[in-house]
Amino acid sequence: MTATDAVSRHAGLADFNALPADGASPNEATPITTIATTTTKRPVAESLGDNTEIIRVANITKRVTTSDGVLTIVNNANFTVLRGEAVAVVGASGSGKSTLLGLMAGLDTPTEGDVSINGESLFRLDEDGRAKLRGRLVGFVFQSFQLLPSLTALENVMLPLELAGAPDARQKALLILERVGLRDRVKHYPKQLSGGEQQRVAIARAFVTEPKLLFADEPTGNLDAKTGRAMIELLFELNRERGTTLILVTHDAGLAARCGRRLTIDAGVVTEEVDQNEADQNAVAM
Known part of the structure; x- marks a missing residue:
């Protein structure tokens, strides 16, 4: 059975980037965390050398009906992210970090406004169109790993390549698994791997398609401190090597400080802080 066949049987999903976490029902919706009015301290595109936008958030508003x-969860949010930037989205638990990520990635839909990735409007596309765009341009690393338990480490990493019809999927997956230190674990299933090893597989899977943009949602949340630090080093190493734009959701201020820019969600307001030294170190000219 191929990895693609396993997806059809296990999840029945066309969009790999929206796969459920291990043990979750394929039809179970991802919980939505809420945020409120968004502001910025300065025009986003003015301080870094490369002014090519990879994300534009334009007049995004999110409303829900309650009893x-x-x-109003998000009120007229406007900002951009440039190619090669590393941007942290920080805030307390429940502040809305993951909802903001979901809107930026097109996994959640706004009430008003639009998001563009690489110049292409997300919400002028239907759900299948957004899934195809993510498949071409975006990688994800999740707190819960989101590996398919019926696939080996190798098959999990091959999966996005097979869904995209990419040639040499097996060889590319083997190379990236070796790069993340799992050459001897490629035939193991997720339940046979430690948490750190599972996250290495997830990181390999995210980078194997050479995405232009990587979303990482609390990537160390299920790991002990030592393993978490190792995962972050690996994530930033691969990000620099491959010139990927990184959007990192975290509640860890120390981890956020590794990024050149920080969007902070606090009391419903998003403010921005730029550390030029970190920006110069982490931004990659494309």
């Missing part, structure tokens, strides 16, 4: 009436 108490209509709740």
Whole structure:
């Protein structure tokens, strides 16, 4: 059975980037965390050398209807992310970091406004169109790893390549697994791997398609401190090597400081901080 066949049997999903976590029902919706009004301290594109946008968030508003009436979760958010930037989205638990990521990636839909990735409007596309765009341009690393338990490490990493019809999927997957230190674990299933090893597989899977943009949502949240530090070093190493734009959701201020820019969600407001030294170190000219 191929990895693609396994996806059809296990998840029945056309969009690999929206696969459920291990043990979750394929039809189970990802919980939505909420945020409120978004502001910025400065025009986003003015301080870094490469002014090529990879993400533009334009007038995004998110409202939901509750028993108490209509709740505005995001109110007219506007910002851009440039190619090669490393941007942290920080805030307390429940502040809305993951919702913001979901809107930026097109996994959640706004009430008003639009998001563009690489110049292509997400919300002028239907769900299948957004899935195809993510398949071409985006990689994901999740707190819960989101590996398919019925596939080996190798098959999990091959999966996005096979879904895209890419040639040499097996060889490319083997090379990236060796790069993340798992050459001797390629035939193991997720339940046979430690948490750190599972996250290495997830990181390999995210980078194997050579995405232009990587979203990492609390990538160390299920790991002990030592393993988490090792995963972050690996994530930043691969990000620099491959020139990927990184959007990192975290509640860890120390981890956020590794990024050149920080968007902070606090009391419903997003503010921005730029560390030029970190930006120069982490931004990659494309």
